[in-house]
Amino acid sequence: MVSTPAYDPPAASAEAAPTAPARHTGTIVAGCLAVCLAQIGLVLPAAINGEMQRTLQTSGAELTWISDAFLVPAAVLALTFGVVGDRYGRKKLVVGAALLAAVGYLVSATSDTPAQLITGQAISGIGAAALFPASLTMITAITTTPAARARGLASWTTALSLGAFIAPLMSGGIVEHAPFQWAFGVTGVLAVITAVAAWLLATESSAPEGRSLDWPGQITIAVAMLALLYGIIQGPSDGWGSAPIVASFVTFAVFIAAFIVVENRSAAPMLRLTLFRIPAFAASAAMAVIGMLGFLGGAYDLSIRLGVIQHQGPFEAAIPVMIIQACTPFIWPLLVRLLHRIGPGPMLVTGFLAMAAGQLWLRALPIHETALLPMLGPLILNGVGFGLVVAAITAAAVNVVPQNLTGMAAATTSLVRDLGQTLGPAVVGAVALGMAAGQLTGSLADAGLTPKEHGIASAVLHEGGPLALHTADLGPLSAKLAPYTTDALAHGYNNGLFLTAAACVTAAVIAAVFVGFRRGGTAPAEAEGSAA
Numbered sequence: 001m002v003s004t005p006a007y008d009p010p011a012a013s014a015e016a017a018p019t020a021p022a023r024h025t026g027t028i029v030a031g032c033l034a035v036c037l038a039q040i041g042l043v044l045p046a047a048i049n050g051e052m053q054r055t056l057q058t059s060g061a062e063l064t065w066i067s068d069a070f071l072v073p074a075a076v077l078a079l080t081f082g083v084v085g086d087r088y089g090r091k092k093l094v095v096g097a098a099l100l101a102a103v104g105y106l107v108s109a110t111s112d113t114p115a116q117l118i119t120g121q122a123i124s125g126i127g128a129a130a131l132f133p134a135s136l137t138m139i140t141a142i143t144t145t146p147a148a149r150a151r152g153l154a155s156w157t158t159a160l161s162l163g164a165f166i167a168p169l170m171s172g173g174i175v176e177h178a179p180f181q182w183a184f185g186v187t188g189v190l191a192v193i194t195a196v197a198a199w200l201l202a203t204e205s206s207a208p209e210g211r212s213l214d215w216p217g218q219i220t221i222a223v224a225m226l227a228l229l230y231g232i233i234q235g236p237s238d239g240w241g242s243a244p245i246v247a248s249f250v251t252f253a254v255f256i257a258a259f260i261v262v263e264n265r266s267a268a269p270m271l272r273l274t275l276f277r278i279p280a281f282a283a284s285a286a287m288a289v290i291g292m293l294g295f296l297g298g299a300y301d302l303s304i305r306l307g308v309i310q311h312q313g314p315f316e317a318a319i320p321v322m323i324i325q326a327c328t329p330f331i332w333p334l335l336v337r338l339l340h341r342i343g344p345g346p347m348l349v350t351g352f353l354a355m356a357a358g359q360l361w362l363r364a365l366p367i368h369e370t371a372l373l374p375m376l377g378p379l380i381l382n383g384v385g386f387g388l389v390v391a392a393i394t395a396a397a398v399n400v401v402p403q404n405l406t407g408m409a410a411a412t413t414s415l416v417r418d419l420g421q422t423l424g425p426a427v428v429g430a431v432a433l434g435m436a437a438g439q440l441t442g443s444l445a446d447a448g449l450t451p452k453e454h455g456i457a458s459a460v461l462h463e464g465g466p467l468a469l470h471t472a473d474l475g476p477l478s479a480k481l482a483p484y485t486t487d488a489l490a491h492g493y494n495n496g497l498f499l500t501a502a503a504c505v506t507a508a509v510i511a512a513v514f515v516g517f518r519r520g521g522t523a524p525a526e527a528e529g530s531a532a
Contacts, residue, residue, distance in 0.1 A: 026201030027142055028152060032159030034094045034135035037194045038128040039163030040170075040187055041070055041101065042421065043325070045121075046299060047168035047318035050307025051180045052117070053471060060465035061237045062114045064429040067300065069121035070128065071422035072229055076222045077129035078415035079270045083213055085134040090141070091204040093134040098195035101127030105188030109181045120184065127191070132418065141205035150340040150395075154332055157391040161328030168325075172318025180314075214270035216262045224255035225419065232426040236434040237465060271412055283514030284396040285416045287507045291352055291393070292420030293427060294503030295386055298359045299324065300425040301432070301496045308467055309489050310370055319372065320379050327383025328390075335391045344392035348511035351388030356504035358382040363497040367490035385504075393417065396515055424500070431499055432492035436466035439488040447484055453477050466492070 045052065045067045053063050085093040104123030111117040136156055143152035171183035231248035238245050263269040276282040299321065306317040328335075338347050358381030365374055393413065444457055456477060461469045470485035472478065 024142055024203070027138055027203045027205075028155055030091075030094065030198040030202035031135040031138040032155055033194045033197050034098065034131045034138075035156055036159045036163035036166070037098060037101065037187075037191055038074075038131040038135070039160045040167040040190065041105075041124050041128050042074070043164040043167035043299075043321065044171050044183060044187060045070075046303040046321050047172040047307070048175050048180045048183060048314050049303045050311065050317065050471075051175050051314050053308060053467060055180060056112075056114050056117065057464075057468070058114050059237065059463070060429060060433045060467045061233055062118070063467065064233050064425055065118050066114065066121060067425050068229060068233060068422055069118040070125035071418055071425075072226065073122055073125035074129040074132065075415055075418035075422045076225045077126060077218075078133050078418060079221065079412065080213070080218045081130040082133045082137070082412070083270050084130070085137060086206055087208045087213075089204045089206045090134045090138045091198060091202040093130050094138065094198045094202065095195045097127040097130035097134065098191045098198065099127075100124075101131070102188045102191035102195070105184045105191060109185035109188060111181060111184075129418075133413075136413070138202060138205060141207075142203065147340060150336050153395055154335040154339060154391055157335060157387065158329050158332045160390060161325050161387055165322055165325035165329065168318035168321040172313075172315040175314035214263075214266055214268065217259060217266060217270045220255045220259040220262055224252050224259060227251035227255065229422060229426055232423070232430050236430050236437065275412070279514050280396050283510050284393050285412065287348065287352075287389075287396075287510050288393050288413060288416040289420040289423070290503050290510070291355075291389055291507035292417050293424045294352075294359070294420075294500040294507065295355055295382070295389070295424065296421040297424030297428040297503070298355070298362075298382065298497060298500040301428050301493050301500065302362065304432075304467075304489075304493055305367070308471065309367065309486060309493070312370065316370075320375055323376070323379040324383040324386065327380060328387030331384060331387050335387060338388070339391060339395055344396040345511060345515040345517045347388040347392035348396065348515060349508050349517075351385040351392065352504045352508035352511060354381045354385030355389070356501040356508070358385065359497045359501040359504065363494050363501070367486065367494075389507075390417075428493070428496040428500065432489070432496040433465055433467070434492070435495055436485075436488040436492035437461065439491055440466055440469065440484060443484045443488065447480065449477075449480065453480070457481060 049063060049067075052058065052066060056062075058066070081093065081097070101124045104120045104125070104127060106120070107123055108117055108120030111120055139152040139156050140149065143149040170186060171180070174180075174183045174186060227248045231245050231252065234248075235245050260273065263271055263273050276285065302320060303317065306312045306320065307314070358378040361378035361381065362375065365378075369375070440461055444454060444461070447454075449457065456474060457469060460472050460474070464472070466485060466489055469481065470489060474481070
């Protein structure tokens with residue numbers, strides 16, 4: 001239970017100002033466009049991982065960084081942008097963030113090296129770090145009744161999934177006829193359109209009372225998250241016992257402890273740690289990290305299976321991702337009813353278990369299975385589970401805090417969700433590539449290669465990892481190596497799916513224990529002291 005508020009809730013604020021119906025609708029539309037854009041950027045690399053790897057000749061770690069360069073700032077900066085939106089206005093933040101994302105997509109669209117593409121992704125990710133919490137808080141600020149809140153959250157969740165549906169369709173279709181850089185260029189145009197729409201349609205809202213930029217908190221959480229992700233992503237290639245990797249994990253532990261100390265002592269923290277005394281809020285944070293690790297880790301695993309191991313074309317690799325993300329828009333009316341009538345608990349348990357079942361089912365399919373029909377079952381289970389989970393996590397976190405703290409709650413939800421999504425590819429990549437490299441090291445010795453061939457294969461494996469060896473054009477040697485690299489990668493990434501399914505089951509258990517199956521759960525909290 002949250003006690004001893006740091007400031008008294010204002011009698012009237014921009015959060016509760018009456019809004020004309022047209023502006024109310026316009027704000028929801030603008031918020032949905034913003035989160036749709038942010039999610040397009042997040043999912044964009046999934047369908048073209050294989051094309052980017054072949055065009056730029058990336059290593060396994062570089063390929064992971066291309067996705068995580070977008071996700072890292074989204075996770076690290078979400079809390080700070082939550083404060084910025086509360087203080088200076090969510091509408092202005094959405095407009096500026098969309099324009100910044102457009103700049104990042106321009107950098108990516110002109111890239112011809114992994115480093116430039118990673119840089120562009122990082123700039124776009126900073127924009128997304130603002131778009132996720134600001135778009136959500138714009139909507140929660142004007143939906144103050146249970147029914148309106150349920151419709152608003154379901155609309156935001158549907159737009160998020162719609163973005164994830166559009167991304168592979170767009171990128172896969174473009175890359176069939178043009179270089180992969182064009183996919184980033186088109187997304188940049190969508191970012192400019194989003195900025196204009198938010199400026200024209202949205203109502204401004206803010207809640208500046210008691211909120212200030214917390215630079216010590218931001219610096220400590222940023223260093224902690226960057227150190228953690230660096231260690232996980234670079235561990236397989238640098239060696240888990242190497243000095244840089246050990247130092248990165250030590251740095252994470254030191255700075256996460258410093259963040260907790262700083263936030264407890266701050267008069268106006270970016271994150272009130274007392275919010276975690278609310279069981280549903282704390283459980284939502286844990287579920288978001290673990291569950292989204294499971295979901296996006298599974299999606300990343302699927303993209304590698306299709307685009308890199310099976311060498312499917314960008315559009316063919318995009319279709320399964322599209323099926324997963326198409327489920328949420330189709331079940332939008334159901335999401336509204338479920339949020340309003342039964343609450344988030346049953347949705348969370350069902351959704352996480354559905355994702356776990358889908359990933360285990362996908363794991364059971366032969367690695368050479370390229371037909372779409374055998375994959376429909378696991379794809380639909382993942383898609384329906386994702387829709388249920390994202391809507392319910394948001395509701396479980398935002399609706400148990402007072403209205404004047406929804407900005408902080410929304411930013412925290414974005415941070416932990418994006419942290420989980422960032423960890424997904426990093427953890428799956430680390431586990432899968434580590435296992436594949438270990439298996440290949442042994443199998444090359446028994447592959448009947450000449451000393452020269454063995455030297456070439458070992459050098460490519462050492463420099464670029466298993467993915468590079470699988471996709472390298474080594475002439476007749478590639479044909480000799482293909483069965484071994486395919487088997488090793490299949491072994492590694494199948495174990496990655498087992499890991500992501502276990503994460504989803506863990507999240508389901510947390511939901512069952514701490515959120516439960518009580519009815520209701522979309523009514524906003526009315527007073528700070530009422531949150532329990």
